[in-house]
Amino acid sequence: MTEQPMVRFDNVSKRYGALTVLDGLNLEIAHGEKVSIIGPSGSGKTTVLRMLMTLETINDGVIWVEGQPLTHMERNGKLVPADLAHIRKIRAKIGMVFQSFNLFPHMTAMQNCIEAPITVLGMKRADAEARAADLLDMVGLSEKKDHYPSQLSGGQQQRVAIARACAMRPKIMLFDEVTSALDPELVGEVLEVIRKLGREHDLTMLMVTHQMGFAKEFSDRVCFFHAGKICEQGPPNELFGAPKNERTRQFLHAVLEAG
């Protein structure tokens, strides 16, 4: 038996009323693979992540995680829409970091990182705190653990958000333009943490990004989205070095032009 892909989008469509945002998406991501999604604004990149995180329902198709359906469940050999218990079981494997951080403002960095491990995984407070301390150390914020989000810079908040997501030990991490809301001088520290995460943890990563340099250096594969479809995909040196599709060329040209 061949190894199951970590994630598989099987002919997935997403519509908002008459607007088709994703049109029959097929995408497989292997265990440990780092995949970047690039493309123009409105092409459906965020929607891909949100569907996988179950923040959006899908209209057609099935999403699979490690060979198990996420959006559906098996009943008498047939796939039926998943109930909440099933969704919660499968989505425990997935974590997400948002463009706008979404830290809990009434909790310190430490409290943000132990909330879910205690209430969802049932960890003991001391164990959860030990794990959170390690993760805050990993993101370089040990000394800020008792600070509230409002007392942290954007880059620091985003690093706490990464530690918080990691505290649930997901197998798959989703990053949606996690540096877009940051001042330019703070982008580097967040990317450095993501690099470290990729090196030190056995994580499958799927990231939407406008940082072409980072996508090129960090990813195993880059997918270029256009109008709700994958227009072109391949290893970063091929896609950036010798794009085959005219649309990809135009997009990369425009992005590099803008700096």
Added chain:
Amino acid sequence: MIWDWAFAFEILPVLARAAIVSIEATLIGFALAASLGLVLAVVRIAVPWTGWTISVLVELIRSTPLLIQIFFLYFVFPKFGVVLDAFTAGVLAIGIHYAAYCSEVYRAGFDNIHRGQWEASIALNLSSWTTFRDIIIPQAIPPIVPALGNYLVALFKETPLLSAIAVLELMQTAKIIGSETFRYTEPTTLVGLFFLAMSLVSAALIRSLERLLNRRTMR
């Protein structure tokens, strides 16, 4: 003489006992209103199909006078086998009436929570119960304390309605004193002063609670 000091002092102890009944009715009524209102607001979000029913219920309660609801619980419910003493029926009616108002206040509080807070909770796989208890409610409550406080004072000022079903609260006691002695000036004035004083005190307490909460919630 219009105002008789001796008489005023004479009736003071009786009124003080009645004041305790008024305060009890207020506190129990408001505790009921605040908690039932919260339950209604949470259920409306957590169990979407209840939305319509709860809206109709809330609208119904807010669009009929509290006095009618008090009468309903005290005089009509016994016809269906539910017999409540006057205090219980009255406090229950007040609590339910103000729960309808409080639920709207909570709803506004929940609506003001950024969507990202709910999404982060889902991404961390929190249950909806945990999401409300630890994430949403602690952020939603502090900004609505003033609005809830206003309803506490409003509820307190409506407790004289309980005199309509002969609960021995302040108004009813003043009425009895008046009808026994034919002097209404002192009891009515004293009751009015008492409400004035209590309203001012509660308003001050709410303001300091508000300041405390503002200081505690970091933003």
